[in-house]
Amino acid sequence: MKVMIIGNGGREHALAWKISQSPLVEKIYCIPGNGGTFNENKCENVYIDNIHDIKEFAKNNNIALTIVGPEKYLVEGIVDEFEKDSLKIFGPDKRASMLEGSKSYAKNFAKKYNVQTPEYSVFNKLDDAIEKIKEVKYPVVIKADGLAAGKGVIIAKNYEEAEKALYDFMENKIFEEAGKTVVIEEYIEGYEMSVFVLVDGENYKIFQTAKDHKKIFEGEKGPNTGGMGAISPHPLLNETLFENIKQKIIKPTIKGIKEEKSNYKGILFIGLMIKNNEPYLLEYNVRFGDPETQAMLPLLENDIAKIFLKTVEGKLNEVELKWKNKVSCCVVAASNGYPGKYEKGYEININTEEIVFHAGTAIKDNKLITNGGRVLSLVTMEDTLEKAQEKAYEEISKISFKGIYYRKDIGKL
Structure with missing residues (x-):
């Protein structure tokens, strides 16, 4: 079958890389993709960006399944548009996407359905x-x-x-x-955890956990970024906490999605703060996280195209997820100056055999160049977190471009 992936970041390259391994898939269109998807197996970059043109492309090219990377398209209602023409698409509809599109909507939803969350005012x-x-x-x-x-x-x-x-x-x-509009929220001291849940409208499956590193500088200092690295699975997850997350966060959330009659067939990313083994909802995202996706997907043993199809078809109960018994460490290399002003157009040299997912890259005159704030991410998998970290920093030193910057403490808790 032919698959379409919408987006141009590291998350989308990771999805393309994983989907390309499926024997079910013969061709992947990346809309618009990046320098990494340009060279990825089975992939072709296509430069269109508005929902109408993307839908027409899907119809004209017999696309069997579309996966939406960025939240923008989901919040704008791309799923609703595709479903008008019975096109299969992985992601929630416009109404369900309000869980990410509006922080106040998400907080009010959490309160209404008894999802444990910090106190707040809007x-x-x-x-x-x-x-x-x-x-x-x-x-x-x-x-x-x-x-x-x-x-x-x-x-x-x-x-x-x-x-x-x-x-x-x-x-x-x-x-x-x-x-x-702003939300003013109680601050809870603890540690963060990202939990990903597949939802097919009726059933759900906990996909995986990860820890993201949001700030630009070591020790979680400086301004927020889109994410400077991630590890998976989360090293502090224990049985008591896992049960609390299911009972106090996931189950009431799924109940709420059903009662609101939202059409949710995709991935739900739940951002949590953990204090004394108690989970508190910080935010919902209605798509895969970046860079958590880059950390998680190499650990997955299943055919992800099959998982996405089963999700869209409402048959998640037929899926049994299988994971490698390893720990991954993903380190993001950024342009100097990010998340503020930065320059682009510098040539990138990659001399590592480890997995590298591209984000802000492009091909110009047959050369790979920087084309964004977060340029690429390197992922390693080892038996322990310490080994994965050590390997990641050893290998990322073999990647160079002018002004390369990365945090040196990804995975240190």
Whole structure:
């Protein structure tokens, strides 16, 4: 069959790499793809970006299955459009995508269905939000309501930082319309965990866990990024915690999705804060995470094309997931200056045999060049986390481009 993957990041290259291993798949169209998918087995990059043209391409090229990478297309309703023409597509509809598209919707959903989550208030007037931060306990979390490329969350240590965040979001509109409504949330001290759940509208399967490293600098310092590295599975997951996550987070979430009559056939990414083995929902994402996907997919032994088809067809109960008994470490190499201003167009040299997933890369004059903030990620798999880390840093030193930057502490807890 022919498959289409929408998106141009490391997550989409990882999906293309994994899907290309399926004997069911003869051709993969990457919309628009990147320098990595350009050279990937069975893949062809196609430069179209609006939903109407993507749908027409799917119809004209007999695409059997479409996988949506970025949240933007899901929130804009690409699934609804495809389903009007009975085209198979992996991802939730526009209504269900509000779980990621609006932080206030997600928090209200969690409250309604008893999903354990930090206390919060929602504001769409700056003056009211300012009054709130005069009385809160610090630190406090301030979130832009809409999509902000993973950068719309500030942990304010004091009133001054909270006030600056509110002015930036609501008045200076650094995230445009995404920040006109804000969520002010209780800060919970603990450690983060990403949990991925396959949902087929009726059944669910816990896919995998991971730990993301969001900040640009070592020790989780500096501004937020889209993610500077990940490890999988999460090393601190234990049986008690796993049971708590199922009972207090996943089951009520699935119940809520059904009761809201949302059409959800895809992956649900649940961002958690863990304190004393108790999970608290921080956010929902309605797609695979980046760079968690790059860390997780090499560990999967199943044919992922088959898993995606079963999910779309509502037959997840027929799937038994199989994982390698290994630990993966994914380190992201970024352009100097990211997540602020950075230059691109520098030649990339890769001299490692380990798995490398491309993100901000392109092909120009037959050369691989930098074309984004997060340029690529290198993934290693070993029997222990320590070995995977050691190997990752040994191997990423064999990749070079002008201004290469990566954190040296991915996987250190």
